[in-house]
Every structure is written in C-alpha cells, then in structure tokens.
Amino acid sequence: MRWQVVGLTLFLLLVLGAAKSRHGSRRGHRTYRRYTPDWTSLDARPLPAWYDEAKFGVFVHWGVYSVPAWGSEWFWWHWKGEHQVLYELFMRNNYPPGFSYADFGPQFTATFFDPEHWADLFRAAGARYVVLTTKHHEGFTNWPSPVSWNWNSQDVGPHRDLVGELGTALRKRNMSYGLYHSLLEWFHPLYLLDKKNGFKTQYFVSSKTMPELYDLVNRYKPDLIWSDGEWECPDTYWNSTNFLAWLYNDSPVKDRVVVNDRWGQNCSCHHGGFYNCQDKYMPGSLPNHKWEMCTSIDKSSWGYRRNMVMASIASEEEIISELVQAVSLGGNYLLNIGPTKDGVIVPIFQERLLAVGNWLSINGEAIYASKPWRVQADKNSTSVWYTSKGPDVYAILLQWPENGVLSLASPTTTSTTEVKMLGLKGNLKWSKDPVQGLLISLPLLAPSDFPVKYAWTLKLTGVE
Structure with a gap:
C-alpha cells in the first residue's frame, strides 16, 4: 500500500x-500559445520588451541605387517606370546609349565597407538596434539569395554577403539586428505578370518573396523584420499572415522577433507588431499602440545622393528634438543614413550620428527603457517633453527660458521633491507658484559648462 x-x-x-x-x-x-494566420490572433501577440526599451535605432539604405547616387533610391522607377525627364536627361548626359540599370550592378563595389567600423559608429551613436536594407524595390539582394540569381551582392559587385557581415559585427557588440525587406520588385517579370492578372495569381510571391523571407529568418535570425513595398496588393496576395504565424510559432526567432505594419494594403497603422503608419510619421498625441518614427538625415532621400546639399541635411537640434518627442509619445526613433557605393558613410552622416550619441551619453537615462508619463508635453510650453522611469519623471527642455526660470504646470510637488539636471552635480532650486506651477531656477553657467548644447534634461523626483 x-x-x-x-x-x-x-x-x-x-x-x-x-x-x-x-x-x-x-x-x-x-x-x-499557437498563433493562427489571421490578424485577430497575430495582433494579440505581446511585443517583445527589448524593442520598446531600445528607443533609438539606425536605418541603412544601401543598394545598386547608391551607384548613380542621384535623385533618390527610387532612381530606377523614376527613370524607367515614370520616364521622368530629369532622370532621362541625367542618363543621357552621363552614360553611354543603351546603358541599363543592371549595368550599375558591377559598380556597386563596397570596396571600403568595414562592418566593424560601421558597428562601432552605430554603437557610438547610442543606437540599440540597426536595420539594414536586404532588398529594396529594385530587387537586388545584399545577401546571396538563392532566388535572385546574378542580382545579388555575392554574384555581382561586392562578391560579399553584406547582410551577414554586418550582422556578425553588430552581435559582437550586443546590438539588435533588423532586416528591411521589400515585398515587391518594380520590374520583376513574375510580379508584372501577377499585376497583369489583377493579383489573382501569386507566381511572384511563391517563387520570390516568401522564399526570401524564410531564407533571411533561417539564415540570419533577425531581431526585427522591417517590411515594405506592400501598397499595391492586399495581405492575402502576399500570404503575410501565414508567414507571420510561422514566424511567431516555429521560426528560430519566435520569442524575440519584432515586425512592423507593412504587410498589405490597409495594414499600415492597423496590423503588426509596431506601427510605422507612414514615412516620417509623428503623431499629435499619445497613440494606444507601439509605434516608430523612421526618418532620414538627408531630408530628400533615403539612399546616398552625390548632389546632396547642406540645406537638405537635418541639424543636430532637429534630430534630437524629434527623438525626444517620439520617445515622449511612446515611440521609437529610427534614423536613416545612406552609404556610398563603396561602403563609406560620409562625414556629415557620421557627425550627426555621433552628435546623437554624445547627447544620449548624458541624457540616455531619460530615453532608454523609459515610459510615457501621464502628460507628454507641458501645458505651459510645448518645448518641454516628459518621459518617466519608475517613480522618476524627466522634463526635457527644448528651449531655454529667457529669464532662466522654467515654469512647469504638470508636476505636482511633494515634501520630498528634488530637481537635478542630468550631467551636472547638485540639486536645482525650485519653488511652487499657485498660478505658474513648479518654478525651477536653471543653472547660471557659461554655455561651455553645460553638459549639452540643447535639449537639457531635468530629473524630477518626489513629484506626482
């Protein structure tokens, strides 16, 4: 018994x-749990925490369009899809008759591409993740795609696995790696056939798009998939929900991977892990879903342009202000650079990235792993944006008050309230005014003695 x-x-x-x-x-x-291939199930998946905590990433647009390096990364479409006169004149004046877009391929050399240097730069910029274009709408793949014969970086041009090399360098530095991938290809014969058939056939999806996505995931195990090129067709044409169900259930990155919202017509801002909504999107108020602002240092292009001028380059102040606002509103900030065909990140892009890194080295406490506060912008002035972390509140000041006294209407002080400026020692003096709220006496220092030149962060403890 x-x-x-x-x-x-x-x-x-x-x-x-x-x-x-x-x-x-x-x-x-x-x-x-098992996710089924429908948006109700897929949208219920919790977003892996690393992405929200990361806050800042670097976007890299690099491909054959970096060879003509003129106009934008949509060069081929503007030239042969729309027959824009300026692009046709550019080709006529600079290249011999009969020169095709494919002829640019061997000139995409990546001669000076040093993934270790890139990774060091991105880490110095304070980026916690990097998103590389594996394939743009031109169809050229930056890895040896088995379904892109003679139109990939192993067969043509660099004769290197650019996706793999950068991923190895980033992971040495414990940085997360995202892969941008365009679902469509402007001039692929099978895509044009499906388009002619009203997208009732899926020859292109079954033989090109999906094999590439599965290959990228199994080969490189990305932390993030940044999908694009979805706008001409519904998600049912792309088989998006079937792919995402596999990604979340059975892929080698099922527990960590994050995706965006570009998986078919009408998916943007409605379905996916985080929302991009549209390029350079910045909401006017706090959204109820995790989102990301993607923008470019060169305001006129995502890819490198030889005819770039300073007037089109975002200033350090503009970039940091956008980063602060995006994080205050619960978003991430993905800042793009376009390397040259040789794999050089030009000095103006390096300078802007390092400026962000210098600012984050002082103020990162208010950015990384922060959460939106109960108020995002102060009622007294929209030049003050809030973030929070646990009981601490951070007020990030984008404009310096003329009298040196900052008025904050939103925080409620207590007997334990203290105010500090990140990067300086000691507490700041403050008082409470029944009309103006919390009045903070800002430091009287020479400009060179301040920790940063703009976007100063005040850490408020003991406030409600």
Whole structure:
C-alpha cells in the first residue's frame, strides 16, 4: 500500500510538471500559445520588451541605387517606370546609349565597407538596434539569395554577403539586428505578370518573396523584420499572415522577433507588431499602440545622393528634438543614413550620428527603457517633453527660458521633491507658484559648462 501511494504521488508530480512546462508557471515563465494566420490572433501577440526599451535605432539604405547616387533610391522607377525627364536627361548626359540599370550592378563595389567600423559608429551613436536594407524595390539582394540569381551582392559587385557581415559585427557588440525587406520588385517579370492578372495569381510571391523571407529568418535570425513595398496588393496576395504565424510559432526567432505594419494594403497603422503608419510619421498625441518614427538625415532621400546639399541635411537640434518627442509619445526613433557605393558613410552622416550619441551619453537615462508619463508635453510650453522611469519623471527642455526660470504646470510637488539636471552635480532650486506651477531656477553657467548644447534634461523626483 505504501508503495502504491508513493507511485501515485510520483505520477501526479510528473503530470503537474509536464503541465507546467507546457503552459508556464505563474511566476513569470512564458505562456506558450499557437498563433493562427489571421490578424485577430497575430495582433494579440505581446511585443517583445527589448524593442520598446531600445528607443533609438539606425536605418541603412544601401543598394545598386547608391551607384548613380542621384535623385533618390527610387532612381530606377523614376527613370524607367515614370520616364521622368530629369532622370532621362541625367542618363543621357552621363552614360553611354543603351546603358541599363543592371549595368550599375558591377559598380556597386563596397570596396571600403568595414562592418566593424560601421558597428562601432552605430554603437557610438547610442543606437540599440540597426536595420539594414536586404532588398529594396529594385530587387537586388545584399545577401546571396538563392532566388535572385546574378542580382545579388555575392554574384555581382561586392562578391560579399553584406547582410551577414554586418550582422556578425553588430552581435559582437550586443546590438539588435533588423532586416528591411521589400515585398515587391518594380520590374520583376513574375510580379508584372501577377499585376497583369489583377493579383489573382501569386507566381511572384511563391517563387520570390516568401522564399526570401524564410531564407533571411533561417539564415540570419533577425531581431526585427522591417517590411515594405506592400501598397499595391492586399495581405492575402502576399500570404503575410501565414508567414507571420510561422514566424511567431516555429521560426528560430519566435520569442524575440519584432515586425512592423507593412504587410498589405490597409495594414499600415492597423496590423503588426509596431506601427510605422507612414514615412516620417509623428503623431499629435499619445497613440494606444507601439509605434516608430523612421526618418532620414538627408531630408530628400533615403539612399546616398552625390548632389546632396547642406540645406537638405537635418541639424543636430532637429534630430534630437524629434527623438525626444517620439520617445515622449511612446515611440521609437529610427534614423536613416545612406552609404556610398563603396561602403563609406560620409562625414556629415557620421557627425550627426555621433552628435546623437554624445547627447544620449548624458541624457540616455531619460530615453532608454523609459515610459510615457501621464502628460507628454507641458501645458505651459510645448518645448518641454516628459518621459518617466519608475517613480522618476524627466522634463526635457527644448528651449531655454529667457529669464532662466522654467515654469512647469504638470508636476505636482511633494515634501520630498528634488530637481537635478542630468550631467551636472547638485540639486536645482525650485519653488511652487499657485498660478505658474513648479518654478525651477536653471543653472547660471557659461554655455561651455553645460553638459549639452540643447535639449537639457531635468530629473524630477518626489513629484506626482
């Protein structure tokens, strides 16, 4: 009888243990579930925490369009799709008759591409993740895609696996790696055939788009997939929900991977892990879903342009102001640069990235892993944006008050309230005014003695 009781006890323990391993314990273990290929199920997946905590990333647009390096990364479409006169004149004046877009391929050399240098620069910029274009709408792949014969970086031009090399360098530095991938290709014969058939056929999807996405995930195990090129077709044409169900259920990155919202017509700002909504999107108020602002240092292009001028380059102040506003509104900020065909990140782009890194080295406490506060912009002035972390509140000041006294209407002070400026020692003096709210006496210092030139962060403790 005693052995029967022991046996029954062991049996029950094994059953309970198996159930716990399948369903997770109540003490924080992951509860596993299967996602079905529909948006109701897929949109219910929790966003992996690393992405929201990262806040700042670098976007890299690099491809064959970096060879003509004129106009924009849409060069081929403007030239041969729309037959824009300026592009046709550019080709006529600079290249011999009969020169095709494919002839640019061998000139995409990546001669000076040093992934270690790139990764060091991106880390010095304070970026926690990097998103590289694996394939833009031109169809050229920056890795040896098995379904892009003679139109990839291994067969043509660099004769290197650009996606793999950068990923290796980033992961040495514990940075997350995202892969941009265009679903469509402007001039691929099978895509044009599907378009002619009213997208009732899926020759292009089954032989090109999906094989590439599965290959990218299995080969490089990305932390993020930044999808694009979705706008001409519904998600049912792209088989997006089937791919995402596999990605979330069975892929090698199922627990960590994050995706955006560009998976078919009408998906943007409605379906996906985080929302881009549109290029350079900045909401007017706090959204109820995680989002990302993607923008470019060169305001007129995502890819490198030889005819770039300073008037089109975002200033350090503009970039940092956008970063602050995006994070205050619960978003991430993805800042783009376009390397040259040789793999050089030109000095003006390096300077802007390093300026962000210098600012974050002082003020990162208010950015990384922060959360939106109950108020995002102060009622007294829209030049003050708030973030929070635990009980601490951060007020980031984009404009310096003329009298040196900052008025904040939103924080409620307590007997334990203290105010500090990140990068300086000691507390700042403050007082409470029944009309103007919290009045903070800002430091009287020479400009060179301040930790940063603009976007100064005040850390408020003991406020409500």
